[in-house]
Amino acid sequence: MFSYIICFFSVIISANCALAPFITPCHTQNDTCTLAAAQAALPYVAAGLPELGVKPLDPLHIPVIKSDQGGLTLTFTDTVITGLKNCKIDGIRHDITKPKQSVVIRCSINQAGNYKLNGRLIVLPVEGEGKYNIDIRDIVIKVTSEMSMVPGEDGKLHWHVNKWKHAYQVKTGAHFQFDNLFNGNKVLAEPVEMFMNTNWSDVMQEVAPPVVYSIVAAVMDTLEALYKIVPADELALS
Numbered sequence: 514m515f516s517y518i519i520c521f522f523s524v525i526i527s528a529n530c531a532l533a534p535f536i537t538p539c540h541t542q543n544d545t546c547t548l549a550a551a552q553a554a555l556p557y558v559a560a561g562l563p564e565l566g567v568k569p570l571d572p573l574h575i576p577v578i579k580s581d582q583g584g585l586t587l588t589f590t591d592t593v594i595t596g597l598k599n600c601k602i603d604g605i606r607h608d609i610t611k612p613k614q615s616v617v618i619r620c621s622i623n624q625a626g627n628y629k630l631n632g633r634l635i636v637l638p639v640e641g642e643g644k645y646n647i648d649i650r651d652i653v654i655k656v657t658s659e660m661s662m663v664p665g666e667d668g669k670l671h672w673h674v675n676k677w678k679h680a681y682q683v684k685t686g687a688h689f690q691f692d693n694l695f696n697g698n699k700v701l702a703e704p705v706e707m708f709m710n711t712n713w714s715d716v717m718q719e720v721a722p723p724v725v726y727s728i729v730a731a732v733m734d735t736l737e738a739l740y741k742i743v744p745a746d747e748l749a750l751s
């Protein structure tokens with residue numbers, strides 16, 4: 514009658530999971546309940562679960578993000594991303610037979626750190642190195658993952674994410690600040706800043722893919738860490 518809950522935040526939705534007490538029990542097939550439970554649990558997981566050895570997602574530290582595409586070489590170092598704990602889960606769907614799960618989340622996040630840019634940003638030549646700050650309002654990310662059950666060290670079965678893929682779109686806007694573009698030459702820097710913040714959508718398509726990938730990878734690592742600790746039978750309603 515009841516079976517496993519394999520949604521994105523399944524660990525957090527356990528009925529009888531002593532390891533994660535901030536759980537609301539749900540029937541597996543009840544997407545409404547699952548979504549509400551995942552939403553309620555998200556801030557707890559994002560804050561980190563030190564007693565389970567799960568690192569925080571908010572703030573999220575990413576040492577290096579690199580990209581080299583479309584004539585633009587880009588390196589972000591010591592990036593701190595904040596805001597993930599306030600993400601809204603727009604939808605959760607799971608297919609128990611495959612098993613496969615997909616989740617849509619909507620987030621407004623800030624990322625800051627050091628940057629190094631060189632090349633061509635769409636039509637404009639750009640170079641610089643210094644501090645950066647990007648504010649992203651309403652990025653909608655869909656993650657689809659394929660799951661399996663594997664035996665854990667405790668001898669019980671655990672969920673495991675075999676592979677995942679993602680897609681995203683920024684809905685409302687993005688604001689970019691790159692200090693020290695063109696080594697501080699404002700005459701050169703100002704048109705680039707204007708271009709970035711007017712054409713934020715195009716710029717996001719150039720600049721954001723490696724960042725979004727890093728964020729989703731960190732979230733999936735967190736979930737995998739939780740799955741490893743909490744046996745699948747503690748994620749079932751019974």
Ligand SMILES: *[C@@H]1O[C@H](CO)[C@@H](O)[C@H](O)[C@H]1NC(C)=O
Pocket residue numbers: 540543545546547549
């Ligand atoms: C689904 O769960 C909600 C509580 O979150 C409950 O109100 C509703 O009756 C449930 N639906 C079904 C079909 O069990």
Ligand SMILES: *[C@@H]1O[C@H](CO)[C@@H](O)[C@H](O)[C@H]1NC(C)=O
Pocket residue numbers: 636704707708709711712
């Ligand atoms: C935005 O992009 C378009 C097309 O690339 C360009 O013509 C326009 O000048 C840009 N806006 C600013 C403020 O740079």
